[in-house]
Amino acid sequence: MLIGEVARRSGVSTRMLRHYDALGLVRPTGRTTGGYREYSTEDIRRIFHVESLRSLGLSLRQIGRALADPGFTPSALLGDLIRWAEDRLERERELLDRLRTVDASAPSGWQDVLRIVELMHGLTAPSAASRQRSVLTSAEEGVPAGLLAGQVLAESDPHVAGALRWALARAGDEAVAIVAAGVYAEDVEVRRRAVLAVAGVPGDGVTPPLVDALDDADPAVRRYAAVAVGARGGTAAVPILVAMVVEGTNDVEAAETLGTLAWESHDADVVMTALVDALDAHVTDPEVRRRLTQALVEMPGTVARDVLRRLADDDDRAVALIASTQVARLDDRSHRDPGDAVP
Structure with a gap:
């Protein structure tokens, strides 16, 4: 089968087939009477093997090694691929969250977008002191509800967490409602942060989640909730x-x-x-x-x-x-x- 026919039936472009040939990954082993290189059934089978491994994220070099070395074991390489894929997915999730946060802030222009992006970088900075400064300096301008609530539920440094709770108490009902939903999260650390944060919000609107938290499986959550409910x-x-x-x-x-x-x-x-x-x-x-x-x-x-x-x-x-x-x-x-x- 000539290269054009192989490309049409396999879905692999002629350019990629020539690239495989140049790398020695899949070389046509037959010849036509006119001297053209021709793919055999085994060659086509190898093309599909290459494409299958590419779909798992292997590089062409890794694929060549896997197909050429009978003693090559996939376990270590597959473990690396799983970790790389997980890292990539995490980065994609973070990007999606950032895009949704910017979109939820309803920016009226690119200056608004840049401000929100700068704020996100500040709130996720490696330095706790930088994160705390970012919270305190941005509170007057207002922090998007989703961004503020997400940071309240994620922050582990006690000083930054305190600043975030202060900002939450000044924020609108939307941010408070998102944080209050954290009382029902699977992660016990999230539930602890949620109860502590909601406890500092004035008014009776947050009391029902706090009452529910009195039955939490975690003793710390129950204690935080009890103090807040008792104070109310x-x-x-x-x-x-x-x-x-x-x-x-x-x-x-x-x-x-x-x-x-x-x-x-x-x-x-x-x-x-x-x-x-x-x-x-x-x-x-x-x-x-x-x-x-x-x-x-x-x-x-x-x-x-x-x-x-x-x-x-x-x-x-x-x-x-x-x-x-x-x-x-x-x-x-x-x-x-x-x-x-x-x-």
Whole structure:
């Protein structure tokens, strides 16, 4: 079969077939009566082998080696090809994300496009200090919602993350909604960042995702959510906040949140019941009882006084001292101003 016929039937151009010939990759082995080089059935089969390997991303040099060396093993080369393909796909995904981000910003001209591209480079700079500066300097002009939300959910440096959360609190509802959706992500780090970020956004619009996060499988996510929900007046956070006090994990923050919840809601009894139940459940653990007693100090005196009086006679001296000191403060305040129930 002559080269033109081979090209027509195989789909490989005559130019590429001549290139294969020049490289010694596929050389026609036959001759016509007129002296023209002719491809045999085996030659055509080799062309299809070459094309098959090219479709996997092998270079022509690699293909020549694979076909010429009977001892050539594909495993190592295929592993390299897989890694190269993964890297290429990642770069393509990043490019697609950048294009979508620019498009979502609705640029009115190329100057807008250049500003967004410059901002993207700044927010993804290798230096954390550079990323932080980029966040702070761009916040006034506004950061596209998708770009800001994506960086909030991806940033691992605590200082940059703090700046991003600050920018998010100043951003519009679109960026906040994207970040809030991160509460349901598979990646636990993304869920942690999402809860921390949403917790800093004022208003009740973000409360439902935070309440959902109270049931998260990750303890850190549950703790972050509990503090945020408790600060918003949600008693659903009480069991986790009390558990934080018991465990000694961010117990001061948890105790303060319980106190705020008791003072600012109509459910002080819910908080007190949970604390008293925890005291009764840990009668033999003095460290836990001390932390729980300290948490009771944050409660309104009108609801905590009786429990504190009982604890003032506790067998543990530290518990007794904390409780008796607070009772004395409450009694003194009551004597000076009977209508003032603030400890």
